[in-house]
Amino acid sequence: MTAPALPARGSLRLRFIVAILVWIVAGLVVIGFSTSALFRRHVEYQFHDELTVHLVELADLTRLDAAGRPVLDRPLSDPRYGMPNSGYYWQVERDGFPPLQSGSVKRGALDTTLAHQPDIVHRLAPGPTGPTMTYGFARSATDGGSELHFLIATDEQILNDVIGAFDAELRRWLGLMALGLLGTGALVILYTLKPLDRLGQAIAAVRNGSARRMEEGWPAEITPLVADLNGLLDTNDAMVARARVEAGNLAHSLRTSLAILTDEAETLARGETGDSAATLLEQCRRIGRQLDWHLARARASVRQGARTPIPDAIAPIAAAMQRLHAGRTIQFAIDGSAPVALAIEPEDFAEILSNLVDNAGKWAGSRVGIDWRISGPHVLLSVTDDGPGIPEPMRAAVFQVGSRLDEQAPGSGLGLAIARDLARRYGGDVSLEGRSDGASGLVARLDIPLAA
Numbered sequence: 001m002t003a004p005a006l007p008a009r010g011s012l013r014l015r016f017i018v019a020i021l022v023w024i025v026a027g028l029v030v031i032g033f034s035t036s037a038l039f040r041r042h043v044e045y046q047f048h049d050e051l052t053v054h055l056v057e058l059a060d061l062t063r064l065d066a067a068g069r070p071v072l073d074r075p076l077s078d079p080r081y082g083m084p085n086s087g088y089y090w091q092v093e094r095d096g097f098p099p100l101q102s103g104s105v106k107r108g109a110l111d112t113t114l115a116h117q118p119d120i121v122h123r124l125a126p127g128p129t130g131p132t133m134t135y136g137f138a139r140s141a142t143d144g145g146s147e148l149h150f151l152i153a154t155d156e157q158i159l160n161d162v163i164g165a166f167d168a169e170l171r172r173w174l175g176l177m178a179l180g181l182l183g184t185g186a187l188v189i190l191y192t193l194k195p196l197d198r199l200g201q202a203i204a205a206v207r208n209g210s211a212r213r214m215e216e217g218w219p220a221e222i223t224p225l226v227a228d229l230n231g232l233l234d235t236n237d238a239m240v241a242r243a244r245v246e247a248g249n250l251a252h253s254l255r256t257s258l259a260i261l262t263d264e265a266e267t268l269a270r271g272e273t274g275d276s277a278a279t280l281l282e283q284c285r286r287i288g289r290q291l292d293w294h295l296a297r298a299r300a301s302v303r304q305g306a307r308t309p310i311p312d313a314i315a316p317i318a319a320a321m322q323r324l325h326a327g328r329t330i331q332f333a334i335d336g337s338a339p340v341a342l343a344i345e346p347e348d349f350a351e352i353l354s355n356l357v358d359n360a361g362k363w364a365g366s367r368v369g370i371d372w373r374i375s376g377p378h379v380l381l382s383v384t385d386d387g388p389g390i391p392e393p394m395r396a397a398v399f400q401v402g403s404r405l406d407e408q409a410p411g412s413g414l415g416l417a418i419a420r421d422l423a424r425r426y427g428g429d430v431s432l433e434g435r436s437d438g439a440s441g442l443v444a445r446l447d448i449p450l451a452a
């Protein structure tokens with residue numbers, strides 16, 4: 001088993017770890033400081049209570065002997081006042097007598113300035129073994145003489161030691177808690193990010209071909225992403241499948257021409273010429289048209305914002321057709337209304353229109369008319385000829401690839417199929433109609449959306 005890799009820079013995992021770390025450290029620092037402050041306050045209250053009680057006890061136990069000297073009936077209940085330098089001290093004073101002190105005082109004395117009023121006051125004052133919390137008050141004597149001064153003191157160090165011990169324990173405990181929280185945080189990260197790892201594996205499986213689609217059963221946040229991915233994969237599959245069929249079609253459509261060309265080449269090799277030139281020409285033209293058709297189909301997507309202005313784009317096509325059909329006296333007339341722009345690439349428009357005008361030129365008696373009108377968001381462009389036309393029932397069939405009504409006439413039967421395929425890519429169409437004036441002939445209609 002390999003050790004888990006460190007999270008990469010900028011990874012979600014690293015973000016989670018940093019966030020959890022900051023969260024835990026900040027949280028525990030706040031908890032640590034506030035707990036310590038609370039505990040200090042609590043301990044100080046307790047010391048205050050205890051020392052006040054001891055002070056009152058001291059005063060109550062004190063009486064005057066026959067000479068008026070203060071003496072204690074019995075020692076204070078807390079034995080620490082009897083242990084030398086214990087940090088717990090008391091002192092009773094009366095003017096004219098030596099101070100009465102607890103057994104714990106082995107050197108020095110307590111600060112008596114504190115014990116000159118009837119109410120108990122306290123402050124930090126120097127003591128026998130360092131700074132002390134000193135409490136004091138004065139009480140008038142029972143013999144009516146000078147008053148008695150009572151003092152109780154506890155080393156501040158004792159309070160600090162109690163708080164210090166608590167803080168040390170608190171730090172240890174918070175440290176353990178930090179480790180525990182980090183551990184569970186890591187588990188949480190591992191658990192919540194697991195689907196992302198699975199996602200990576202599922203995508204890798206699709207990439208290396210061991211799966212065709214992404215599996216099901218994802219968390220709600222990832223499900224739409226997986227659905228989109230599967231949609232993309234399906235579209236891709238469809239595109240690849242279409243490309244396969246297209247490639248097959250191309251190969252198939254060229255095979256016949258190739259067979260004829262080979263045959264003709266063999267004829268030429270045998271020294272016979274016949275009408276090989278015409279056949280070769282015819283086949284070359286057929287191959288060219290086949291390639292046109294397949295290239296037109298291969299143009300997978302339509303760019304947004306395509307624009308072709310008419311009649312500007314029609315004139316050169318009409319002129320080219322005029323030359324192509326120069327052998328026959330056919331008039332190509334543009335009878336359009338106002339200029340408009342079509343939402344189609346100029347090259348695609350030229351491809352469509354030249355197919356329609358070429359057909360019209362081939363079949364027309366004497367005239368081919370090109371006109372257009374706007375119909376809603378579309379432009380309807382008509383190419384009208386005065387040839388034999390196509391009987392209504394046959395009109396749909398001539399859009400089939402390779403479909404030709406008159407096998408004697410030149411052509412490969414691809415023109416209309418290419419024209420319709422291209423027009424449909426732009427949201428338009430190509431259709432065939434009879435002439436509305438009842439005369440013989442055909443109207444090829446091109447419908448293309450108006451440009452914005």
Ligand SMILES: Nc1ncnc2c1ncn2[C@@H]1O[C@H](COP(=O)(O)OP(=O)(O)OP(=O)(O)O)[C@@H](O)[C@H]1O
Nearest residue numbers: 359360363389398404405406411412413414415416
């Ligand atoms: N204006 C028209 N008048 C009469 N028949 C037409 C007209 N246009 C097309 N046709 C018929 O429809 C068939 C299909 O036309 P299409 O343009 O698809 O192929 P093609 O002209 O034969 O060959 P290609 O255009 O590929 O050189 C034609 O062979 C013809 O029989």
Ligand SMILES: [Mg+2]
Nearest residue numbers: 355359415416
């Ligand atoms: Mg044609």
